[in-house]
Amino acid sequence: MQKKRWIECLLLVGLIILGGWAYQTRQINKANMTITAVGSTALQPLVEAAGEDYATHHLGTFINVQGGGSGTGLSQVQEGAVDIGNADVFAEEQKGIKVGRLQDHRVAVVGITPIVNRSTGVNHLTTNQLIKIFTGQVHNWAQVGGRDQKIVILNRAQGSGTRTTFERFGLKNHRSIAAQEQDSSGMVRQIVATTPGSISYVGFSYVDKTVQAIRLNGVEPTNQNVADNSWPIWSYEHMYTGLKPQPLAQKFIKYVQSKEIQNSLVRRLGYISMADMKVTRDGQGRVQEVEASHE
C-alpha cells in the first residue's frame, strides 16, 4: 500500500513537471517565434537547411519544415493553417487555389531533365521524339536511334510539380499516356536505373551516374543552359504566404532570398540561384530577358 502511494505521488509530480514544461514552451510559441512551412518535397531540403541556419543565427526561433506535396502546401497556406506553403508550380497552375489570396516568393530554380536507363543506348532526343515517346506513338528505342528494346514510361504522380512542369515545357502541353507512376524523384531514379528500357524525368540534382541524362535538341541539361532558357524544362521553387504574412515568415523568406543563402546553400544543394537567371517566366509561360541589375 505504502509503495503504491509513492508511485502515485511520483506520477503526480511528473505530470506537474510536464505541464509546467508545456506551459513554458507555449509561452515561446505565443511570441510568434515558430513558423511552419509545408509542401513540395523538391524544395524541402533547401528550406530545411536554410531553416536550421536561420535558427542558429536567431536564437529562440524555430522553422518547422514538412513535406506533403505542392498541393498540400498551397491548400494549407490558403487556409491559413501554416505560414509558408512550398510549391514547385505557380499557384495558378494548381486547381482549387485562389491566387488572389496568396503572395508568391520565388527562392530558387530547378532544372528538370529526361533520364533513361543506360541500356537503351540513347543519349539525345528531339522534343518531337520525346513527345512521341510519352504519347505512346513510339514503342521501341530502335525507332529513336537506340537499341532494339521496348520503351517503359515512368511518370511522377498526377499533379506533381515535376510532372506538371515536364508536360508543359518538355512535352509542349501534350499529356503523357497512362503509365507507371511513382511519388518521389528518388524512387524514379532507382527504378530507371534498374529497369531496362525505362524513361522518366527528375530534377538536375537527382541525376547521377546510374542513369543517363538526355541531351534535348542538342542542348545539354546544365544550369547555364537553364539560366538563359535554352534548356526550357525548368521551374521556380515558390514559397507562398498569405497576403499578410507573419513577420518571422517574411524575415525567413528574405533570408532564403538573400545573397548569402543564394550563393552558398542553394548552389550546394543542386538548385539554381535566382541571381543567375538571365530570364524570368510568369505563370502563363511567357519568358522575358532580365535587365542588367537583378531585383
Place this chain on the structure above:
Amino acid sequence: MNNKLQKQLLKRSKAAKLERLGKTVSFLALMLITVTVFAIIIFVASKGLSTFFSNHVNVIDFLTGKDWNPNVTNSKGQPEVGVLPMISGSFVVTVLSAILATPFAIGTAIFMTEISPHRGAKILQPVIELLVGIPSVVYGFIGLTVVVPAVRSIFGGSGFGILAGTFVLFVMILPTVTSMSVDALRSVPRYYREAALALGATQWQTIYKVVLRAATPGMLTAIVFGMARAFGEALAVQMVIGNAALLPHSLVSPASTLTSVLTTGIGNTVMGSLQNNALWSLALVLLVMSLIFNLVIRLIGRKGAMSK
C-alpha cells in the same frame, strides 16, 4: 453495536467501489473507440460523397469508368475519374495472393498442429511471429530489389505489375492466414481425432476427412482475414505494382490498386478540389470493401457455429 454492523454492511465496500471504477473506465474506453470509428466513417463518407453531390460526378460512371485523369475533363464535360482499373487491380492482387497463400498456410498449419506439434510450435511459431513483425516498407523494398527483377527476367515485361504485387502480398498475408488456421485446427475437439483413429482411420484420413472438415469455417475466416489485409495494404504494393491506372490486361503489365493511387496522389491535390474529393471517394470504396470483408467473416463464423 447492531447499528454499526448494519452501517458497515450497507456501506459500499472497497471492492465494490473498485469494481464500479473498473466498469466506468472500460466503458469510457469502449465509448472512445466507438466514437472514433464512427467519426472516421462519417468523415470519409462526407468527403467521398461530395464527389457525387457537389462535383456532380455520376456514380455509375465513377465505378465503371476506365480513365483516371482527375485533372482533365472528357468530351461530356465530366472529369475523367473512372476507378475501374484500381478496383479491378485491388481485387486481382488480393484474390491471387489469397489463392497462392492458402495452400502454404494450411499446409504449415497442419504440420504445426497435427503432424509435429512440438517441433512446429518450437520453430515455426517464432518464424511466423517474425514475419508478422516485419514492417511493410521492408517487404516493399525487397520486392523492388529482388522480386521485380526476378519477375522481369522470368516472365518478361518491366517486372512491375500484378504478379510482383501478388508475390509480395503472398509473403505478407501468409503469417496471418497461417496463425489463424492454426487456431482453427487447434479448436477442433480432441475426441474427433480419437474417434476417427479408433475407427481405424490413418493419420492422413483423420486430417483430411475429419479435422479439416471440422475446421473449415475457421479456415475460411482466416483466408478472408488475409484478403482483407491484402486489400488494405498500401506501401509494399505501391512499390512493386507500377501504379499505372490501366485495366490490367496481363499479369506483368503495370497496374494500380486503390491504396497505391491514394498514397501517391493525396499530397498533390488541394483540399476541397475535385481531385482531392475523388481520392476521398477511393478511400470510401476501400472502407466499404473492408466493411464487407468484416461482414463476410461474421457470416462465416455464424454459419460455422450453427453446423456444429
